[in-house]
Every structure is written in structure tokens, then in C-alpha cells.
Amino acid sequence: xxxxxxxxxxxxxxxxxxxxxxxxxxxxxxxxxxxxxxxxxxxxxxxxxxxxxxxxxxxxxxxxxxxxxxxxxxxxxxxxxxxxxxxxxxxxxxxxxxxxxxxxxxxxxx
Numbered sequence: 370x371x372x373x374x375x376x377x378x379x380x381x382x383x384x385x386x387x388x389x390x391x392x393x394x395x396x397x398x399x400x401x402x403x404x405x406x407x408x409x410x411x412x413x414x415x416x417x418x419x420x421x422x423x424x425x426x427x428x429x430x431x432x433x434x435x436x437x438x439x440x441x442x443x444x445x446x447x448x449x450x451x452x453x454x455x456x457x458x459x460x461x462x463x464x465x466x467x468x469x470x471x472x473x474x475x476x477x478x479x
Contacts (some may be wrong), residue, residue, distance in 0.1 A: 372408055376469045383449070384449040386442075387449050387451065391450070391451070391452060394452075394457075394464065395436050395439065395440060398432065398436050398457075398460050398464065399433065399436055401463070401467050401468075402429045402433045402436070402463065402464075402466040402467070403433075404431045404467055404471070405425065405463070405467035405470065406417050406426065406429055406464070408467065408470050408471055408474055409422050409425060409426050409429075409455070409470070410475060411474070412454065412470065413477070415475050416470075416474060417470065417473070425466060425470070428463055428466075429463060429467075432459070432460055435456075435459075435460070436460070439452060439456070
């Protein structure tokens with residue numbers, strides 16, 4: 370995984386801001402991946418087939434593991450780090466899938 374990239378010439382204030390923003394962003398991804406797992410736990414097969422549910426569950430687990438690895442990499446680095454858009458693109462896709470699942474569940478439940 371090459372998600373972390375050192376930020377050259379970062380001041381202390383910029384380092385703190387970047388760290389805070391990155392932590393918040395990773396928290397958001399974790400929240401939505403966990404929410405996706407909660408939705409899958411109550412998702413009937415008429416909304417999403419069992420095989421599709423399992424594939425999404427597997428991708429959510431991989432996403433959570435990637436977030437944990439990114440957090441470990443950032444905390445172990447001696448310099449401030451950023452996460453590339455290439456690394457985050459699949460995470461955004463997963464969040465979009467969770468939102469879609471939530472909408473489909475909401476329409477079935479109401």
C-alpha cells in the first residue's frame with residue numbers, strides 16, 4: 370500500500386491541521402464502513418442477493434483493514450503524511466455503495 374506520502378516543508382501548524390483533517394477523514398470512512406456492515410446484517414435477499422451481500426461485506430472488511438493500515442503508517446511516520454486520491458478512490462466507492470444500500474433498505478422498510 371502506498372497511500373501515505375510525506376508532505377515537504379510542512380510547518381507545525383500545517384502539520385497539526387493536516388493530521389486533524391486526515392484523522393477526521395479516516396473516521397468518516399470507518400463510520401460508513403461500519404454502517405454498511407450494520408445495514409448488511411439486516412438486509413433481506415430481496416434487496417440484495419446473498420452473494421452480493423457477501424462481496425460487499427468482504428470489500429467493507431478490506432476497506433476497514435486499509436484504513437487501519439493507513440492509520441498505522443501515518444502514526445509510524447516521522448514526517449506528516451497525506452493519503453493519495455488513488456488510495457482513497459475505492460473507499461469513496463464503498464461509501465457510495467453503502468449510501469445506495471441504505472436508500473434501497475429505506476424504500477423497502479417504508
